[in-house]
Amino acid sequence: MKNNFFLFCSFVVLSASASEDQIVVNLITTNDLHGQIVGQKAWFMNPEYPPDILDGSALYSYIQKLRQDVSSTNEDVLLLEGGNFFQGHPFGLADSGRTMIEWMNHIKYDALVPGGYDFIGGASNLLKLNELADFPFLISNLKKRKNFDNIKPYTIIPKSGVQVGIIGIVPKKLDEVVLEQNRLGFTFQSEIETLDYWVPKMKKNGADIIIVLTSLGVPWDREEVYKEFLDSVRVKSKSQENINNALELGYFSEGVDLIVSGGVSKGYPTPWYDPHSHVYIFQNYGGGTEFGHIQLHFDEKSHHFIGYESVVDGRVGQTLLADDFTYDTHMSKWIQSHLDWSLKKVYGPPKWKIPYEISTQCEKTSNLIHTNPTLNVNKQDEIEIITWNTEFFPAHPDSTVPVLASVIDGMDADMIAFQEIRFTGFFSSLMSRLPNYDFIVSQQSSFMDQAIIYKKDMFTLVNQSEIFAEDDYNFAGRPPLRGDFQYRCGEEVLNFSVINLHMKCCDSGLKRRQKAALMLHKYLDEEMESGYKNFIVLGDWNDDLKDKDSEHCFHPFFDDNRFYFINQELVYDRSKASYPKEPYISFLDHILVSKHMIPRSKINRAETLFIEDYLGGFSIYEKYISDHRPVMLGFVPFD
16 A cells, blocks of 8 residues: 555655665666667767767666665665567667567566557567566556467566566557557557556555556656646546546556556656656656666555655656766677677668569559549559658548548559658558558657558569668658669569658758758768669658758758759749648658659659649648648659
8 A cells, every 4th residue: 555645755755765664676667768779879968969878788787786786685676668669770670679678688677568669560579579588578458368378467576575566558549559460469458447457456466566567658748738638537437538648547547656658758857746646657768868766665564655765866767878877898799799780680782583573564554433633643654653741640530541542542653652650550541441552661760650652563562671770860760761662564674762751840950951861862872882773762851942051951962963853843833832831831842863763854744742622622631631742753664
């Protein structure tokens, strides 16, 4: 049982060292590691002169020393992970999380709750990772538990005689953020009903404290979000609530003492206290930059939880800066060796197929159901590729998918590159309505995925990768998505690569866009120097080609005559702006091509597509699809 007075006043009451009649458990927490346990620069602290953040051996060293220090006392160590532990960096994704589990076994984690991104390899991969782990994966709100016997709802771990109960909660709305193919077999019950069912059982089975691990996430602007939630909860019953974040879960978490959350890579130096349930909610910054460390205090006789104490300067989190921490030599070498292997695996050259292994498909047939000239862009003897920022997809939760599917079906274009996929689960619904297309989608973005859809009887996908996934700060956590494709017509084969990017938004991101463009140009230069030259780079660049010299990121490509923007002439016609909203009318969406692949003589069309004319006006288009218009390239693949 918990004493709410002590919890509320914990910073004051427990500011001094624990007395001899108390038991102390050192709670160490991580969340949203995203496979990033290699050394990195703290660009977010100082973009010009970033300090160094040590690799995962620093956390290993810190915990090893802490365990040694407390081994002869009445203290103990509890290590928990709040989800999204392997996706997001080649180190974690190259072997679908196996190396990350090996590192977590070395560091001796006690429990983990999967986050939405941990389902990226599907049910079978998650189960294999659970088998490899020396600690439990906890999901209490699984509907069909008999299919996942090895995943526990909760665990109770003795720490210095205290029975620490830990329960895992996965968001019920996982279907909104995870592709259908990756969540097959997983369905989830209400978070509130789950806690109401399991927490009493845990207490009956001896738990002295209840800690919830969840990947629901503590949102940005938590005070504002919580206030809005309180306004809504006053007009609803508990059974009507759909939980959107860890703060909302905390409000209904009667009987729970602490919530450790992942799901949002935003850290808070102090926990959130809920005055309704008296729960404290903790969340660190992600990406391997930070970990949390607090001391949980228990009465020695009763084992009642009586409060917590921060360890460093009243803060929960600690950043793994090189000036403050030391690394473990052996573990650091182990991490580096696995990093070298993962980078080679992820960024290996495409394995192009030989011509007879590829189906020929160049006799295109237009979709005769749609004859509206505003919509249908399909033409014989050319390839049409479109870039399209579908703002916060889906813009409308119920209508965007069917409306957008109808538009795509009507256009009948050969390939479309999308940006700003906010809820990737809805993308599965979109593709289920487009049987003529296959797709690839980001696997390493922090948020706002990119996707490329393509006619599956026309193109052969050779490889998918995300460049700069190990160094994506200047790309705003959205590494460019590269798809390598082959197109065959008769005996002729075109090998080409499409790079889909979404640059950092707004004036505050100009320096990052400029650095990102330099990185991208260097990458393409090295590829072309090696002999491969067929590139199309498209997306939302968040700069206008006609901006002043000091206000855009295009200089590396303007200064290189191997490239040109196919829409350069369009940008001076305001009526064709890809972002047509006053007062910021501009052309932000561009298609860059290599002259080697598409000399100007091969371009049939460079157009802004006015989808709003088909839907009945821009206000309707914006409501259901986007505030950006798509931009199209139509080119002749062979002479």
